[in-house]
Amino acid sequence: MSLFGLGNRNQKTFRPKKSAPSGSKGAQLQKHIDATLGSGNLREAVKLPPGEDINEWLAVNTVDFFNQVNILFGTLTEFCTPSNCPSMTAGPKYEYRWADGVTIKKPIEVSAPKYVEYLMDWIESQLDDETIFPQRLGAPFPTNFRDVVKTIFKRLFRVYAHIYHSHFQKIVSLKEEAHLNTCFKHFVLFTWEFRLIDKVELAPLEDLVESIIQL
Amino acid sequence: MDGYDGTVRLGAINLKHDRAADFDSATAAPDVSVSSPVTRQKAAAAKQFIENHYKNYLQGLQDRKDRRRALQRKVQESQVSAEEQEEMMRNLERRETEYMRLQRRKIGIDDFEQLTVIGKGAFGEVRLCRAKDTGEIFAMKKLKKSEMLSRGQVEHVRSERNLLAEVDSRCIVKLHYSFQDSDFLYLIMEYLPGGDIMTLLMREDILSEDVARFYIAESILAIHSIHQHNYVHRDIKPDNLILDKNGHLKLSDFGLCKPLDDKYSSILLENDDLTSQESTSETEGYSVSPWLMPKEQLQQWKRNRRALAYSTVGTLDYMAPEVLLKKGYGIECDWWSLGAIMYEMLIGYPPFCSDDPRMACRKIVNWKTCLKFPDEPKISAEAKDLICRLLCDVDSRLGTRGIEEIKAHPWFKGVQWDMLYESEAAYKPTVTGDLDTQNFEKFPEVDGPPSVTATVGPWRKMLTSKDNNFIGYTFKKSDILKSLESSDADIRVNGSSKTPSLITLLGRIDLQDTIIPESEQKPEA
Numbered sequence: 001m002s003l004f005g006l007g008n009r010n011q012k013t014f015r016p017k018k019s020a021p022s023g024s025k026g027a028q029l030q031k032h033i034d035a036t037l038g039s040g041n042l043r044e045a046v047k048l049p050p051g052e053d054i055n056e057w058l059a060v061n062t063v064d065f066f067n068q069v070n071i072l073f074g075t076l077t078e079f080c081t082p083s084n085c086p087s088m089t090a091g092p093k094y095e096y097r098w099a100d101g102v103t104i105k106k107p108i109e110v111s112a113p114k115y116v117e118y119l120m121d122w123i124e125s126q127l128d129d130e131t132i133f134p135q136r137l138g139a140p141f142p143t144n145f146r147d148v149v150k151t152i153f154k155r156l157f158r159v160y161a162h163i164y165h166s167h168f169q170k171i172v173s174l175k176e177e178a179h180l181n182t183c184f185k186h187f188v189l190f191t192w193e194f195r196l197i198d199k200v201e202l203a204p205l206e207d208l209v210e211s212i213i214q215l
Numbered sequence: 216m217d218g219y220d221g222t223v224r225l226g227a228i229n230l231k232h233d234r235a236a237d238f239d240s241a242t243a244a245p246d247v248s249v250s251s252p253v254t255r256q257k258a259a260a261a262k263q264f265i266e267n268h269y270k271n272y273l274q275g276l277q278d279r280k281d282r283r284r285a286l287q288r289k290v291q292e293s294q295v296s297a298e299e300q301e302e303m304m305r306n307l308e309r310r311e312t313e314y315m316r317l318q319r320r321k322i323g324i325d326d327f328e329q330l331t332v333i334g335k336g337a338f339g340e341v342r343l344c345r346a347k348d349t350g351e352i353f354a355m356k357k358l359k360k361s362e363m364l365s366r367g368q369v370e371h372v373r374s375e376r377n378l379l380a381e382v383d384s385r386c387i388v389k390l391h392y393s394f395q396d397s398d399f400l401y402l403i404m405e406y407l408p409g410g411d412i413m414t415l416l417m418r419e420d421i422l423s424e425d426v427a428r429f430y431i432a433e434s435i436l437a438i439h440s441i442h443q444h445n446y447v448h449r450d451i452k453p454d455n456l457i458l459d460k461n462g463h464l465k466l467s468d469f470g471l472c473k474p475l476d477d478k479y480s481s482i483l484l485e486n487d488d489l490t491s492q493e494s495t496s497e498t499e500g501y502s503v504s505p506w507l508m509p510k511e512q513l514q515q516w517k518r519n520r521r522a523l524a525y526s527t528v529g530t531l532d533y534m535a536p537e538v539l540l541k542k543g544y545g546i547e548c549d550w551w552s553l554g555a556i557m558y559e560m561l562i563g564y565p566p567f568c569s570d571d572p573r574m575a576c577r578k579i580v581n582w583k584t585c586l587k588f589p590d591e592p593k594i595s596a597e598a599k600d601l602i603c604r605l606l607c608d609v610d611s612r613l614g615t616r617g618i619e620e621i622k623a624h625p626w627f628k629g630v631q632w633d634m635l636y637e638s639e640a641a642y643k644p645t646v647t648g649d650l651d652t653q654n655f656e657k658f659p660e661v662d663g664p665p666s667v668t669a670t671v672g673p674w675r676k677m678l679t680s681k682d683n684n685f686i687g688y689t690f691k692k693s694d695i696l697k698s699l700e701s702s703d704a705d706i707r708v709n710g711s712s713k714t715p716s717l718i719t720l721l722g723r724i725d726l727q728d729t730i731i732p733e734s735e736q737k738p739e740a
Contacts, residue, residue, distance in 0.1 A: 045272070049279055051308030056315050063319040064272070068265060075258040078251055128321075135320045137313050174250060174258040179265045 042182075046190040054194075055141040058149050059133055061190055066123055066152070068183045069159050073116055075174060076167050085112035090161035090204035112162055119155050126152060153187075153196040160184050161204040188212045279311060322392045322689075324401065327355060333655040338362050339399070343406060343652060352649045353391060356402040360685065363400070372400060372685070375468060378446050379404070380690045385636055386437035388457060388467035393690040400688060407465055409458025409644035410654025412556070416453055417517060420563050421592055427560040429641035430456070430464055432630050434553055437466040439618045442546045449544070451552035452533040453559070458654075462640030516568055521656065531572055532565040536580050537609060550614035550621065554605025561594045566606065582606055597626040 048057050073080070087109055088096040097107035098118045110118065127133050132148055134141060142148075163171065163180065171177050191197045192213050202209045250258075286307050290300045327344040333354070334341035339362070344355040363372050379390035379402070389405040412430065416422070422430075434456060441448055448455075448466070457467045523530045531539065533555040535548035558566045566586055567578035578585040586606055588599060601624050604613045613621045622632060631638070644654055 045276055049276070049311070050283065051304065051311065052315070053312050056312050060315050060319050064268065068268070071261045071264050075254060075261050077257075078254045127319075133319070135316065137316060170250070174255065176258055176262060179262050182269065183265060 042186050042189055046186070046193045055145050058146065058194065059141070062133075062149055062152055063127060065156060065183075065187055065190070066120075066127065068187075069156050070120055072176070072180055072183065073120075073159055073163065075176065076163065076170060077113065079167055079170050080113050080116075080162075082111035082113060085162075085166060088112045088115035088158065088162060089166065090158065091165040094161070094204045096158050112166070116159055116162075119159065123152050123155070150196045153191050154198075154201050156187070157191075157197055157201060157205075160187065164205060164208070184208075185212050282311075283307065322394050322403075324394075324396060324399075327353070327403070329355065330650065331652045332658040333652050335658050338368065340658075343650065344403070352406050354404045354406040356404060358400040358402075360395070360398055360400060369685075374446075376400075376402065376688060376690065378441060378444070382441055382444050382446070384437075384440040385463075386433070386440045386465055388465045390690065393688055395685055395688050400685060404467070405465075407457040407459045407467070408646045408649075408651050408654060409460055409462055411454055411458070412456040412464070413453035413520070414654060414656075415458070415642065416559060416563075417521070422560045424561065424595060424598060426641040427557065427598075428627065428630065429635070430560070431553065431557050432627060432632065433464040433635055434466075434556070435618065435621055436632070436635065437464060438549050438553065441466065442549070442618075447544070447546050448549050448552075449538055450529070450534070451549050451556070452530060453556055454530075456556075458640075458642075458644050460644065460646040462643045463636055512570065513564065516564070516570055519570065531579075532568050532575050534579065536582060539576050539579060545609075547609050547612050547615045550605050550612055554602050557598070557605070558602050561598055561602075562589065562592065566602075595626070597624070597628075600624075601626045 046061075048054060088098070089112070090096070095109075096115060097109050098115050099105060099107040100118070100122050104118075126148060130136070130139065132142055132145065164184075168177070168180075171180050188209055189212065286303065290303050295303075326347055328347055330343040330345060332340055332342050334356075339356070339358040342355045342357065344353050345351065346353065358372060363369055376390070376393050379387070380393070383389070388407060390402060391405065392401075392403040394401050434451075437456075438448065438451060450468075451466075455466060455468050457465050459465060520530065533552040535544060535551035537544040538548050555565050555567070567575055567582070569575040569578060586603070588594070601613070604611070604624070605621075609615060613624065621627075622630075646654070
């Protein structure tokens with residue numbers, strides 16, 4: 001399948017329209033990937049390098065995916081407002097409520113931008129926590145590290161789901177769809193490689209995810 | 216924990232219908248309304264950030280594979296036992312893991328101890344600093360965001376950071392980290408204690424042709440290394456040519472000088488005057504050659520020269536005519552600048568210098584009339600010829616058809632281009648210890664190390680929303696190769712690599728750094 005394609009199957013959940021073709025920037029991105037990996041295959045890029053510690057690999061990629069989601073969502077703040085997105089939805093069937101289990105124990109309904117702000121602040125606090133993501137050389141990862149990573153990935157997926165369902169046309173008009181698609185594809189392949197998100201959680205973008213995962 | 220944020224399915228038919236209708240409406244009539252300039256700027260920065268990320272990420276994976284394959288090959292050829300082979304592989308793996316951890320470590324101002332100021336200007340300052348964890352000495356370039364924004368310097372800042380992050384060459388000052396807080400941008404760069412060519416020229420007045428040849432040759436390699444990455448410096452001048460402790464030259468921009476587009480515009484408001492010779496007095500004015508100026512006037516120019524280096528205007532004396540005239544320029548404009556520097560090295564003054572920046576511009580644009588050589592000091596015919604082939608029209612300028620035509624010029628006869636940076640430098644700066652700043656101008660500590668008023672967190676807001684002009688500014692350079700070189704040394708020396716503790720590992724690296732200067736100092740003593 002094409003790196004930038006969304007698959008040929010009929011999309012039941014939504015039909016993203018590429019009203020504008022990818023610009024030269026998208027071509028540059030493809031060129032970078034092709035030049036380095038030959039076929040532009042991100043599938044190889046997600047695999048654990050030989051001899052690498054699994055937790056270290058999860059950690060460095062978690063930071064990267066966090067940065068990507070953060071910077072992509074940052075381009076939509078003009079459109080993703082409390083009035084436009086009064087709740088954090090992913091299409092007509094899914095709505096997310098926020099709770100972090102610490103300061104907000106009972107899930108509350110918040111607008112999408114508020115949800116994302118809570119979410120990104122929470123993730124950053126996890127990344128900054130030396131007892132979870134150790135930065136000093138030699139400091140060990142906690143025994144529950146993978147569980148923390150899985151929760152982070154599950155919640156990051158929701159931002160992608162919201163973007164694809166609610167703001168994809170804006171992404172297209174800003175000529176960012178190649179970048180969004182590449183980041184999301186990388187995200188899905190990585191989460192699939194290490195089984196970081198339960199399949200049921202991927203339902204809002206089920207067809208898109210399936211088209212990425214299948215070879 | 217799942218119970219706290221489970222997915223909630225909406226069962227209300229009306230609500231579902233409404234949202235579905237909204238979605239269909241969005242699909243049926245895609246909204247292509249114009250987004251705001253801020254949003255488009257954020258999108259452009261985000262795309263650049265993502266492209267840079269994948270470029271570096273994938274290249275990093277490839278480099279890692281290459282390192283592993285190279286070590287495997289070396290191990291098989293080294294005739295060591297299977298146990299020792301396995302030990303070497305584990306050693307590499309441990310270093311790769313450590314490097315990966317360093318990649319996600321945040322770097323900020325609190326990681327550095329700020330020391331002596333070595334440069335100060337309108338946009339900020341350059342300061343010696345020490346990394347708190349390793350003790351390594353760097354130069355910290357600190358730029359005021361507010362000044363960058365108000366003076367239209369955002370693109371220059373981004374360009375410099377991108378160039379330094381992309382070009383990894385021994386001819387270019389190394390960028391190790393870049394980061395920001397709410398008030399400042401920071402570039403943590405290699406410290407070059409030898410000072411700059413401007414200071415050298417002010418001290419020496421003129422250089423011998425042998426010394427000048429050495430530094431012009433190293434400048435050619437430095438300029439070429441950024442041209443190879445499709446960058447045009449556009450502002451090559453003695454202030455930007457820095458010497459390391461051994462006297463080798465690196466291209467940088469320590470002077471905090473950035474020619475202002477606004478300044479260009481104001482100068483070029485008199486665009487017609489630049490090319491006309493309407494009045495006799497003007498003709499006489501800009502035809503005066505530097506050595507015919509009164510001695511006091513030349514001394515004044517020299518005093519102004521240093522002040523200009525740290526001002527927002529900078530100096531235009533080395534700028535190519537096509538840059539000044541904004542007629543569109545390519546890499547050739549950097550070779551013109553080199554010609555002007557060469558003239559100054561041998562004659563003692565730039566060929567078109569003047570107290571008045573506008574007069575200097577007129578001289579440059581009218582170079583055919585104004586480029587002259589004094590009877591003293593005498594320079595060789597080859598040197599004069601080379602200068603004239605650099606200070607000329609773009610079409611006939613050396614370098615326009617490639618670097619080889621400059622290298623082939625007779626003045627460079629005998630230059631071993633491949634060995635320049637390995638050979639002994641033509642000039643050896645006096646440097647005493649790692650913290651020595653005697654080759655830089657002294658600056659008073661008027662306010663001392665700045666108090667912690669700038670806010671740093673949360674980190675991601677520095678990355679995106681708060682300062683969309685400086686999205687993606689953070690950068691960390693890999694030091695893995697340095698670490699691996701010591702690994703190679705282990706193999707050569709011992710035939711096998713021990714497994715040092717982390718403290719020993721870091722200590723050994725430090726020890727290695729300190730050994731080299733000592734051994735170098737012995738011959739001098």
